Amino acid sequence: MVGVHGIGQQVQGEGRLLSSWWPALSDGTRRAGAEGLLEASDMEIAFYGDVFRPAGQMLAVDDLPYTAQDVEDRFERELLAAWWRAAADSDPEVVPPDADDTLASTPRSVQGALRALSGSRFFANIALRHMVADLKQVRSYLTDQTVRDNVRDRVTTAIGDDTRVVVAHSLGSVVAYEALCALPGHHVRALVTIGSPLGIRNLVFDRLIPTPTGSRKEARGVWPGGSELVWTNLAGKGDVVALVKDLRLGFGENIRCAVLSTGTHAHDATAYLTDELCGKAIIEALA
Incomplete structure (x- = not known):
C-alpha cells in the first residue's frame, strides 16, 4: 500500500x-x-x-515570509476565491464574497479573502503565510x-x-x-x-x-x-x-x-x- x-x-x-x-x-x-x-x-x-521546501532557510524553514502581496497570479487568486466561497457555504460565520469576485482587482481584496478565511472553522489555526504557501504549491504543480x-x-x-x-x-x-x-x-x-x-x-x-x-x-x-x-x-x-x-x-x-x-x-x-x-x-x- x-x-x-x-x-x-x-x-x-x-x-x-x-x-x-x-x-x-x-x-x-x-x-x-x-x-x-x-x-x-x-x-x-x-x-x-x-x-x-524553500532553499536557503535551513534555520527557519517553517517561517514562510508570505503575505497577501504574494498572491500574485490569476490562478492563485481564483483558487483563493473558490476556497472563500466554499468556506462561506459551509460556515455561517464567514461573510461570502461577491458572486463575481475573482480577487483579480487589488491586493486589498486578496487581504479581505485571507482575513475572511482565517475566521472560518476550516482555516482557523492556519497562519496567513501558510495559506499563501498552499496556494503556491497547487499552482506550482499544475x-x-x-x-x-x-x-x-x-x-x-x-x-x-x-x-x-x-x-x-x-x-x-x-x-x-x-x-x-x-x-x-x-x-x-x-x-x-x-x-x-x-x-x-x-x-x-x-x-x-x-x-x-x-x-x-x-x-x-x-x-x-x-x-x-x-x-x-x-x-x-x-x-x-x-x-x-x-x-x-x-x-x-x-x-x-x-x-x-x-x-x-x-x-x-x-x-x-x-x-x-x-x-x-x-x-x-x-x-
Missing part, C-alpha cells in the same frame, strides 16, 4: 507521515472489521514535500512541468508490482491520479482519494495530464487503471479543498463517492483514514 500526502508537508518526511497515517488507517480498517489484516511494513509513504515531473516521479517510483492500494490526500490525489495514468498495466486494485480537489473545473480538472476528453462542460477524465480498479472518493462535509464532492460527473459513474463527517479539522488526512468507509475501500482490495 502506498500513501500520497497533500499540500503543506514540506517540513515533514516519510517517517513522520507514516507515524501518523498508519495508526489512523489501522483504526479505519478496525472499524471496517479487519483488525490485524495489515502491518506498518505493508505501507510506504510516497514523499514529495521537500520539492517545495503549471510548472519540472516540478510536476519531479513530484510525480516520486509516486510512480513508489508504486511497484506488489502495490495493491493507493491512498491519496488533497493535492496528492491529483499526483496519484496522474501517476497511475502514466503507469499502464499497473496492478493497483484500489485508489482511495480523500479530501481531493480533482473535480474543480478550470483550475484543476481541466489541467490534468492526460487531458480530459470531450466538450468542456461534459469532459471526462481518463480512467486511471484497468477494469479491476475500484476508485473510492471520500469528501468531508466541511472540507473546503474538496470543493467538488462528487467526482462522477468528471470521471464516470464507476467512482464510488461518499461525503463524511471529518470534524473541525475537516481536511486532515487522519480524520479520513479513521473512517469505516476508508477502511472498507482498502480491505476490499486486499480480500
